[in-house]
Amino acid sequence: GQNIDQPTEMTATEGAIVQINCTYQTSGFNGLFWYQQHAGEAPTFLSYNVLDGLEEKGRFSSFLSRSKGYSYLLLKELQMKDSASYLCAVLDSNYQLIWGAGTKLIIKP
């Protein structure tokens, strides 16, 4: 079966750096996506990786290793507004999105 694993919850301190990991086992691979979802709101697109390596976008970076079935989202200079759930999703060989359950990130002052 297809599976995406990410930690259920993480806690970090304002101003620090946090890395949220995602491992996947899917039928084929056509890209990996990260979404941010604040409590009570809709998910919003953060990043897309299809080739190995690091993609940087401001304070957020996303890394992919296809051979290891592994990605991480790196958040730098954490702000209180970064408190949210972060969803990892993989586009499989049929272009169906497979979603992880999400990682709830708690930022403490």
Added chain:
Amino acid sequence: TAGITQAPTSQILAAGRSMTLRCTQDMRHNAMYWYRQDLGLGLRLIHYSNTAGTTGKGEVPDGYSVSRANTDDFPLTLASAVPSQTSVYFCASSRTSGGPNTGELFFGEGSRLTVL
């Protein structure tokens, strides 16, 4: 630009009653989706439509139906609601299906449904 509009935002429904959740987009996206989100389970695809006039079943289609008469509208109907359908429902769209754009979804604000 409104993007995706869902209605109602919240609803309490008696078991056995029918309900239609409305979804309208103004981005002229080809593909549209209905997801339900339950605590600890993540997003699960109910039904999808790759283009106007076509629909398909997702991971959890039972008890739900959809139609796609035009590009903009994608209503989700519960014919006879049951308590296990209590959830938050998200409508989403993507520019295309079958390519990398498929994974970049634009979501509506969600409809919180409680079935008693």
